[in-house]
Amino acid sequence: MIEMLLFYRESILGALVLALGCSVLGVYVVLRRIVFVGAALAQLSSAGVGLAVFLASAGLGLGWLTEELTISLAVTMAGVAFFGYQAGRNRIPADAGLGVAFVVAGGASVLLVARSATADIYDLFFGGDILLISIEEIRVLVVVVASVLAVHALFFKQFLFVSYDPDMAATLGYRVVAWDLLLYMTFGIVITLAMQSVGVLLVFSYLVLPGVTGLLLGRRLRAVFAGSMVTATAGTLLGFVASVLFDLPSGASIIVAMGVLAGAAWAFDVARRRTAPAA
């Protein structure tokens, strides 16, 4: 089995880098109750891929400007700007707006690929097969994810403050919209890259399941972040081992492994609360 795992070492390494990055962002996604943001941005990213495929097939390619990554990033960032600016300012609840973006972007991406002559619908998803990740893609992932985590470490207190109490933050002079936009931009960058490498479903899972597990296990914010990162790492390794042992799809195995860990954390939290002395 070790040999098999070594054979997939690039895939495992790439997945671990994404797992770490998404698990940190996922804590904000879960605590800010914007779980759909991961799904919506990932779907916008896939719509960008669909647009790139369509332009290439129609002979409208303009070099790097119309490459999948460029358009995908541009479309996702447009979504980031919209969600970041509109958060809490609209009569439509934030989750409903994200839901609209998710379904419309999903539909658009399917239509764009369906109308292209050189690709079929599945091109959208083949681009996100974790087993096909290249060493060049991993290098890019490491640089980008490390940069995003550095931004989060530097501006932790700003992201925390505008997420937890935006009114007080604004009172103290923080530009809440600008900090929200920066936070959402970090989501958009990581999600776009992750989409290219591992696909919509695994990106969404990395953004939600570790954060939920961390929240169930940790009693302090630092412990929640640590729990989220450990869950994403453990889930990725367990998922790969299961996929090798039982010849299962690796992405789905990782998702189920993280789901099992989340279920165990939930059971632990229930037991802990039942045995805790009354306050």
Next chain:
Amino acid sequence: MSHLISFEGATLGYGRRVVLEGLDFKIEDGEVLGFVGPNGGGKTTILRAILDVLQPLKGSVTRHRPSLRFGYVPQRSRLDGRWPLRTVDVVLMGLYRETGLVRRPSRAHRDEALSLLEYVALGPQAERDFMTLSGGQQQRALLARALITRPDILVLDEPSTGLDVAGTAQLLRIVGDLHRDRGLTVLLSSHDLNTVANHVERVALVLSGAFQIGRTEDVLTSERLSELYGVPIDVERIEGRVAIVVSSGAAT
């Protein structure tokens, strides 16, 4: 008394929606001013304009000191109970701006936060999860967070909402002490007329088209309140305290 803030013909609202029009009043240094009125009447909107987080649609809101510092105690219900934060960490947020772009609060800042938690009688709760505190304790912790900004003006938005009588009394006693001992200007909004009537020097009745401001005994009269709320309201004085009640004959 000098003026700290002036509203001159100020129209307040959000986007195209006007909440309050033609506001003309001044906030004086060292006073305790209450904003009362029905829910949705615009009390929080006025506070947001005072705090400079909402710009007037028309007219002006002028701060007469360039470095005016606000200590803001928000409505507790706006805070999400899922964030696993210690009480002392919530208080330290009040110093985030002061510590610069990337630096975290220091040990000295933490000692300051603990000292303020002692002041509001929450020393033993400093390490507890903020959301496991009672409503009154949470409100006092938010007061400590407001005080750590070393404010010129303390702004409390609906501080008594969800608190029992003892919790409200303890919070307002501390606020009263701060006003008396430190000369702090206090702005207080509440839908609870009795809370405001007994703790402020001037009061503003806030309702679109019916904004009135003046001394408490001049503004909080049976006639005005009955007209504002649309039910007969009695204003009684009992042993020096004001009691505002809906008349017993009023339909409920």
